[in-house]
Structures are given as C-alpha cells and as structure tokens.
Amino acid sequence: MKRIDHAEASSHFIKSKDHIEFHDRRLWDLRQKRDRESEQLPEWEELRTLASAIKEHTLSHLSDYLEEFERNAIANGAQVHWAKDAAEHNQIVFDIMKARGVNTLVKAKSMLTDECDMRPFLENRGFEVMETDLGERIQQLDDEPPSHIVVPAVHKLKTDVARVFSETIGTDPKNSDVHYLAESQRQHTRPFFLKAEAGMTGANFAVAETGAIVVCTNKGNADLSVNLPNLYIASVGIEKVIPRTEHLGVFVRMLSRSALGSPITQLTSHFRVPRPGTQMHVILVDNGRSERLGMADFWYSLKCIRCGACMNTCPVYRRSGGLSYGATYSGPIGVIIDPTFNLRKYSSLPFASTLNGSCTSVCPVRINIHEQIYKWRQVISERNQLPMIKKEAMQIAGKLLSKPKLYRAAVEAAGADRRDSQAEGPARCRRRRRPRPVRCRRDRLAMALRGGVQGQRAGIPFAAPGHTARPARHRHQHAPRLPARRISRGQLRRVHDGTFGHGGHRRYPDPRCAGYPDDDRDSGAGVTLARRTDAPTRRRRSPCSSTTT
Amino acid sequence: MKVGLFIPCYVDAFFPEVGVATLELLERFDIEVVYPLDQTCCGQPMTNSGCHQEAAPTEKLFVKNFSGFEYIVGPSGSCVHHIRENLTAIPQTEEVRKVRASTYELVEFLHDVVKVQAFPWAEFPHKVGLHNGCSTLRALREAKASEIAEPDFSKPLDLLSKVKGIRFVKPDRPDECCGFGGTFSVFEEPVSARMGYDKVNDHSRAGAEYIVSADMSCMMHQKGCATRLGLPIKFIHVAQVLNGARA
Numbered sequence: 001m002k003r004i005d006h007a008e009a010s011s012h013f014i015k016s017k018d019h020i021e022f023h024d025r026r027l028w029d030l031r032q033k034r035d036r037e038s039e040q041l042p043e044w045e046e047l048r049t050l051a052s053a054i055k056e057h058t059l060s061h062l063s064d065y066l067e068e069f070e071r072n073a074i075a076n077g078a079q080v081h082w083a084k085d086a087a088e089h090n091q092i093v094f095d096i097m098k099a100r101g102v103n104t105l106v107k108a109k110s111m112l113t114d115e116c117d118m119r120p121f122l123e124n125r126g127f128e129v130m131e132t133d134l135g136e137r138i139q140q141l142d143d144e145p146p147s148h149i150v151v152p153a154v155h156k157l158k159t160d161v162a163r164v165f166s167e168t169i170g171t172d173p174k175n176s177d178v179h180y181l182a183e184s185q186r187q188h189t190r191p192f193f194l195k196a197e198a199g200m201t202g203a204n205f206a207v208a209e210t211g212a213i214v215v216c217t218n219k220g221n222a223d224l225s226v227n228l229p230n231l232y233i234a235s236v237g238i239e240k241v242i243p244r245t246e247h248l249g250v251f252v253r254m255l256s257r258s259a260l261g262s263p264i265t266q267l268t269s270h271f272r273v274p275r276p277g278t279q280m281h282v283i284l285v286d287n288g289r290s291e292r293l294g295m296a297d298f299w300y301s302l303k304c305i306r307c308g309a310c311m312n313t314c315p316v317y318r319r320s321g322g323l324s325y326g327a328t329y330s331g332p333i334g335v336i337i338d339p340t341f342n343l344r345k346y347s348s349l350p351f352a353s354t355l356n357g358s359c360t361s362v363c364p365v366r367i368n369i370h371e372q373i374y375k376w377r378q379v380i381s382e383r384n385q386l387p388m389i390k391k392e393a394m395q396i397a398g399k400l401l402s403k404p405k406l407y408r409a410a411v412e413a414a415g416a417d418r419r420d421s422q423a424e425g426p427a428r429c430r431r432r433r434r435p436r437p438v439r440c441r442r443d444r445l446a447m448a449l450r451g452g453v454q455g456q457r458a459g460i461p462f463a464a465p466g467h468t469a470r471p472a473r474h475r476h477q478h479a480p481r482l483p484a485r486r487i488s489r490g491q492l493r494r495v496h497d498g499t500f501g502h503g504g505h506r507r508y509p510d511p512r513c514a515g516y517p518d519d520d521r522d523s524g525a526g527v528t529l530a531r532r533t534d535a536p537t538r539r540r541r542s543p544c545s546s547t548t549t
Numbered sequence: 550m551k552v553g554l555f556i557p558c559y560v561d562a563f564f565p566e567v568g569v570a571t572l573e574l575l576e577r578f579d580i581e582v583v584y585p586l587d588q589t590c591c592g593q594p595m596t597n598s599g600c601h602q603e604a605a606p607t608e609k610l611f612v613k614n615f616s617g618f619e620y621i622v623g624p625s626g627s628c629v630h631h632i633r634e635n636l637t638a639i640p641q642t643e644e645v646r647k648v649r650a651s652t653y654e655l656v657e658f659l660h661d662v663v664k665v666q667a668f669p670w671a672e673f674p675h676k677v678g679l680h681n682g683c684s685t686l687r688a689l690r691e692a693k694a695s696e697i698a699e700p701d702f703s704k705p706l707d708l709l710s711k712v713k714g715i716r717f718v719k720p721d722r723p724d725e726c727c728g729f730g731g732t733f734s735v736f737e738e739p740v741s742a743r744m745g746y747d748k749v750n751d752h753s754r755a756g757a758e759y760i761v762s763a764d765m766s767c768m769m770h771q772k773g774c775a776t777r778l779g780l781p782i783k784f785i786h787v788a789q790v791l792n793g794a795r796a
Contacts, residue, residue: 009741020743028722035696044698155718313696317725319743352737354730354744355597356683361696374635376601386599394595398603401558401594402610404587414562 001345004327006352010320013155023155024318030151031312033261034362041253051250052366052378055303058242059293065208065241066284073212076273078280086116089285091176093118093233094125094201096281099229102197108222109133110202111149111306112235112285115328130192130223134185139169147330148324150259150308155321166279199225201271203236204305205251206282209244212272213282216255216265223269230278234271238289239302251305254364258309277450297375301336303365310369316352325349332359336372339380347385551581553615555623557653557765558590564765567786571624571655574792577670578663585614592638593631597731601638608639616644620662621652624788626685626764627731629654634688654689655788656763659703667711670793674714677790678757678782679705680748681772682764683726691763695724705763705787712790718755725751729770745774753780763787 014020038044070080081090096325131140137154142164146152158176160388165181166173169188201222205214213234215222226232256265274280293299311317311331322330327338338346350373359369400406556568575582591611595604615621623629632652661666685691692703728744749771750758762768768784775782
C-alpha cells in the first residue's frame with residue numbers, strides 16, 4: 001500500500017492562496033472562540049482533568065461498561081450488535097436493512113461510518129444513502145471524504161460549494177450566496193427524509209447505566225434521521241461508552257466549547273427507547289480499538305471525544321488541509337490514531353508536526369497528543385519505516401555529534417561559510433575556495449572564558465560595550481590546546497558517506513518492536529473483540545470512584 | 550555558583566555571538582562559568598526524528614561533559630527541553646538524572662534561580678516582537694500559552710521589561726508556532742515555510758523592528774522567511790539584549 005506523502009499533498013493545498021488563507025483564518029477563529037469560552041469557566045482546567053479521569057476509568061473497565069450498556073439497551077427494547085471490524089459493521093448494517101426490505105438510508109454525521117467505508121459498501125449493493133449534515137452532504141456530492149471531524153467541508157470556499165451544487169443538484173453555478181446554497185440543499189434533502197426507510201446516527205456518548213445513545217448536533221438532521229423512518233441504526237465506537245448520565249455534565253459542557261467555541265450544541269438528543277412499532281439497533285464497533293487499548297504508549301488516544309479542537313489549533317493542519325493526511329482522521333488526533341490502522345501507509349503523518357504541543361493544551365480530555373506523536377516517530381524508526389534519506393541523515397548526524405573532533409571540523413566549515421556569505425554574499429562564496437578561519441570558534445569562547453583578548457571581543461557582534469570579563473585562573477584546566485585539530489578531507493567525506501568510525505556502511509537495526517500493525521496489513525485485522533473479558537484491563541484505582549460507585 | 554555553559558550546536562555553528570553574550574551576561578552576575586570544550590549537541594535532532602539509537606552516543610557525551618556542575622545553562626529552550634524531558638536514549642543512571650534536573654534555559658535561570666532584578670547596562674530603544682519558542686512556552690512553561698486558562702505570566706517579558714527604552718508590539722497570534730520544528734523544516738518544507746511567512750508578517754504588521762527570542766533556532770527559520778519576503782525586520786537573541794546590545 002502506498003505511503004501517504006503529507007508534504008507533497010500539502011504543497012498542492014498551499015498553492016491556492018484563497019483556500020489556505022480562508023482555511024487558516026476560519027479554524028483559527030474557532031480556536032479563539034474556544035479560548036474565550038474556556039476562559040469564562042473558572043473551572044475549565046479542572047473539568048479537563050475530570051473528563052480525562054472519567055475516560056481513563058471507563059477505558060480501564062471497558063468490557064464491564066460495554067456489557068452494562070448492552071444489558072440496559074436490550075432492556076429498553078433496542079437490539080445490540082457487536083462488530084469486530086469495519087467489514088462486520090458494514091455487513092451488519094446491510095443485514096438489518098435487507099431483513100426489513102428497505103433501500104434508502106438517511107444518516108447524520110458519523111466519523112465511524114467513514115472509518116468503515118460504509119457508504120460505498122452500501123451504495124455498491126444498490127442502497128441509496130443520503131448524508132444529511134450539510135458539510136458531509138457537500139463532501140458526498142463532491143465524492144471526497146470529510147477533511148475535518150466537525151466541519152467536514154471547511155477546506156472549501158463557498159464558490160467551490162456553488163460549483164459542486166450546480167453540478168449535482170442543479171443550482172445556479174454563478175450564485176455562491178450561502179443562504180441560497182443552504183436553502184437549495186435543504187429543499188433537495190427534505191424529500192429523502194420523508195421517503196427514507198432507515199435512519200442512522202453515530203454517537204457522541206453511549207451511557208452505560210441507561211443504554212442511551214447521546215448525539216450532539218446543531219442542525220436537527222440527526223433527530224429527523226432517527227424519528228422519521230421506522231428503523232434506526234446507531235453506529236458506536238466502543239470507546240464512546242461512559243458510565244453514567246451525570247458524566248454528561250462534564251462532557252457536554254466541554255464538547256461544543258472545544259469544538260466550535262459555542263457553550264453547547266443546539267441539540268443534545270438522547271435516543272434510548274424505540275418508538276412503538278419501530279426498531280432501534282446499536283452496533284458496537286471495535287475496528288482496532290481493543291488492540292489500541294493494549295498499546296502502553298497509545299491507549300490514551302481512545303479518550304478522544306472527537307471535538308476537533310486539536311485540529312483547529314494545529315498550525316500544520318490549518319495550513320495543509322485535512323485531505324493532505326490521506327486518512328479518515330486528520331490533524332493531530334489523526335496523526336496518532338492512523339498508524340494503528342496501518343503503520344507503513346501512515347508512517348509520514350507523525351512527522352507532519354512541529355511538536356509545538358498546543359494540541360495537548362486544548363484537548364478537553366487531556367490526551368498527551370504531542371508526546372504520542374514523538375513516541376510514534378520512535379516506533380516508526382524502530383520498525384524501519386523512516387525514509388532512507390532521513391535515516392541516513394540521522395545516522396551521519398549521530399556520528400558527527402558524538403565525536404567532538406569531527407563536530408568541531410564541521411562547525412569550522414560552517415563558520416567559514418557563514419563568514420564568507422556575510423562578507424561577500426552567498427552567490428559568490430559558493431564557488432570560491434573557502435579561506436581558512438583565522439581562529440576557530442572554540443578559541444574565541446575559550447579566550448572569552450579566560451577573560452582576556454579584548455581585540456577578539458571587539459570583533460564579535462553585539463559584544464557588550466565597556467564590559468571586561470574577570471580573570472578566572474581556576475578555569476585554565478579547561479583551556480584548549482590550540483590550534484584545534486582538524487580532520488582530513490578524506491575523513492570528512494567519510495562522515496558524509498556515513499562510513500566514518502567503522503568498517504562499512506551500517507544497515508538498519510533489526511526490528512525490535514512488536515505489537516504494532518505490520519506493513520500493509522488491513523485495518524482491524526486480528527483484533528480482539530472488546531466485549532470478551534480478555535480485553536486489557538488496567539489495574540488502576542478508579543480515578544472517579546466517587547462518581548461511579 | 551558554578552555553571553556549565555551549554556552552547557547548542559547550531560548556536561555554536563551559526564550564531565557564536567549568542568554564545569558569547571550568554572557567557573558575558575552570566576559573568577556579570579559573578580557566576581563562575583565553565584565551558585566544557587568537548588561539548589557538541591544534546592541529541593535532539595536525532596530523537597525528534599525517532600532515531601533514539603543514533604542519539605545515544607551524543608547524549609552520553611553530553612552527560613559526560615556536564616556532570617558535576619551545580620547548574621547547566623543554555624540559551625535555547627528546545628534543547629533544554631530535550632535534556633530535561635527526553636534525554637532517555639541512554640540508561641538513566643543517577644548521574645544522568647542529576648544532569649537532566651540541573652539543566653536550565655537561560656531566561657528561566659536568570660528569572661528563577663539568580664532572580665535578577667535589574668540590567669542597568671542594558672538599553673534597547675526599539676519596537677520588539679517577543680517570540681517564545683513552543684518548547685519554551687509549553688514544555689518549560691516560561692509564559693502563559695494563549696490556549697491555557699490560567700493567570701497571565703511571562704518570564705522573558707519580565708526580564709526584557711527591565712531593559713531601558715524597549716517597547717513591545719503585540720502580534721495577532723503571539724504564540725503561534727513559526728514552523729521551524731527542526732527536521733520538520735526540511736521534510737515538510739511547504740508548510741514550514743508558509744508558517745514562517747505568516748509569523749514574520751504578523752510581527753511586521755504589528756510594527757516590530759526586532760523579533761527577540763530565547764530560541765535562536767526559531768529565529769534562524771524566521772530570518773530566512775523574512776529575507777525571502779524582503780521584510781526589514783531584524784532578529785536578536787534575548788541574551789544579547791539583556792547583555793546590553795543596542796542594535
């Protein structure tokens with residue numbers, strides 16, 4: 001499977017000035033709104049800690065809570081299905097619809113169904129599937145995946161939407177007025193709601209103690225999808241379960257503030273009991289989550305509530321667009337989740353980060369995102385998935401920087417270049433043979449340390465006027481032997497070849513790291529179904545026992 | 550007080566004046582400063598690319614050079630962050646742990662340990678945009694990050710405010726990453742450059758004559774971006790300003 005090249009993909013996005021400027025500005029605006037909202041709650045950082053603790057507790061007792069959820073959902077009259085992977089999930093949806101003889105499905109937004117590639121699966125089998133979230137609908141009509149987990153079409157300008165709608169639902173291609181476009185889409189979608197025989201949502205939360213599916217939306221399309229047809233299917237990732245309804249008091253306060261900078265979503269719907277004469281099905285989907293739960297360094301990513309705050313704050317995401325990640329999940333959270341599906345395919349993604357850490361700071365459930373990015377890089381290197389040029393560069397750097405004499409020679413060369421370019425400009429000095437530096441940098445520092453040589457100091461830019469260093473005899477033990485020893489050109493060449501210091505060219509180390517998906521392995525293969533009691537359980541005291549016992 | 554002076558490799562190679570300013574500044578406070586001559590790098594370039602095995606000899610050398618000092622001080626937030634949080638490619642002996650715990654970034658050392666109250670020799674009559682590198686900001690916690698809900702504080706600003714004549718401008722996004730990110734700037738060049746352009750434009754729009762930072766690596770990147778854009782903005786390390794550089 002081809003490795004995703006994030007740098008290459010982002011270069012295409014960056015070429016369009018209008019798009020990158022809008023994208024960056026729009027998402028930064030969401031970040032700022034989030035900041036304002038969070039600052040209005042004095043307990044914000046405390047809420048983050050609490051939310052993290054609830055999730056951590058739930059994940060470390062996941063099989064128990066999932067079974068509790070199943071019991072209560074069944075008692076409510078819902079039917080519960082377990083899917084170990086995407087293929088099973090899609091087959092279950094197919095079977096449910098087939099058994100009822102229905103062909104049309106209206107669905108609210110769900111990243112899980114994108115993760116499972118459900119729509120093409122159903123469409124290829126003759127089903128009609130309608131995305132009812134505006135952004136998802138735009139993406140469906142344009143045959144693109146969502147580029148953001150909350151605002152799926154944020155990479156598009158309104159003129160792009162006008163183009164897509166004109167080609168697909170017959171709007172005026174010249175009219176990019178947002179009200180006109182939204183109304184056109186509404187009129188186009190409404191008949192589907194009325195004729196659809198099945199409705200589907202994802203889940204923001206699944207409450208174990210009540211068996212309820214909680215969906216937070218702003219447009220009401222989820223409620224229409226659930227309440228108009230006589231068949232309702234909820235696709236739920238197993239990590240979405242929370243123990244009690246009261247825990248929503250933590251998560252619901254944080255979700256929309258983190259996502260969009262609004263205090264709460266317009267609608268927070270609890271779907272618990274099927275209406276008389278209708279069916280409600282809940283599919284609990286693993287698709288690699290159990291396996292991730294067993295990864296000591298990465299299980300924390302399962303705390304994610306899919307708010308997208310890390311994407312909005314990420315300076316790299318804002319300037320590269322979600323599609324450049326080539327995966328269902330993009331931005332910082334995608335970077336740490338995607339390699340669990342296919343390490344080789346997504347091995348460039350953890351390098352699409354400056355490790356600035358703002359993702360970790362905004363995460364409402366305190367996922368240590370940038371630390372996991374850092375850790376993934378190590379795993380990717382150990383699994384020999386670094387590009388050869390990078391690996392070799394690091395091997396050379398490692399040799400150079402661990403040998404003071406080699407290092408000094410390289411720094412002197414750099415210093416000579418620098419002096420040349422300052423004196424004569426870069427164009428000339430590149431072709432010119434470098435003059436030898438009068439004195440090496442080490443000498444200058446050493447002289448400064450010995451507290452003398454005013455003449456040397458005078459030549460140093462920004463030297464403090466009038467300052468005379470104190471003599472310091474006790475430092476003489478560190479005085480250098482001058483002049484600095486140089487290495488030969490041959491040695492330097494061997495440094496660049498990577499052959500200095502040992503007999504031959506060292507090859508990559510043996511793979512040492514076990515427990516990560518192999519190259520090109522299909523997502524979800526060989527996962528453990530979490531409902532089984534062998535799902536990893538952490539021996540950790542409940543961090544929120546007061547609220548869960 | 551005996552301080553081991555840690556001058557990161559890129560400062561040594563490209564900005565030796567920053568190393569000299571750091572030394573002179575520390576000596577102004579009667580601190581005994583020693584520069585271990587065999588020092589090279591902290592190992593960060595390798596570990597940030599996931600190459601811990603390749604970083605191990607460099608980390609070992611760093612510890613060898615700096616063990617025995619009461620404090621180790623360096624003018625670079627990201628290197629100090631690496632030493633303190635991520636120097637883990639070698640076995641964590643007591644010596645290694647001691648070195649890691651004793652390493653300080655220059656600003657936090659002056660602010661928290663020396664507790665400097667004044668820089669009477671320093672005067673910088675310019676409009677300045679302060680840039681905090683991301684490691685300095687979020688890992689070393691030298692200032693409040695805009696996304697964290699907590700009272701405002703800034704150690705670099707505290708120190709620089711004591712410099713005569715200095716004026717600060719406020720960019721729209723004061724703590725947005727500039728896009729350097731070490732090897733990120735090489736392997737993710739398009740995004741890195743775009744971030745750098747946005748950063749220097751933001752400072753320029755705010756009216757900054759100088760960008761001042763405790764992180765020379767960020768400024769190295771920004772300087773390249775400013776040059777390409779033809780912006781007249783200049784760059785200077787906080788150590789130089791505090792040491793009395795006028796321009």
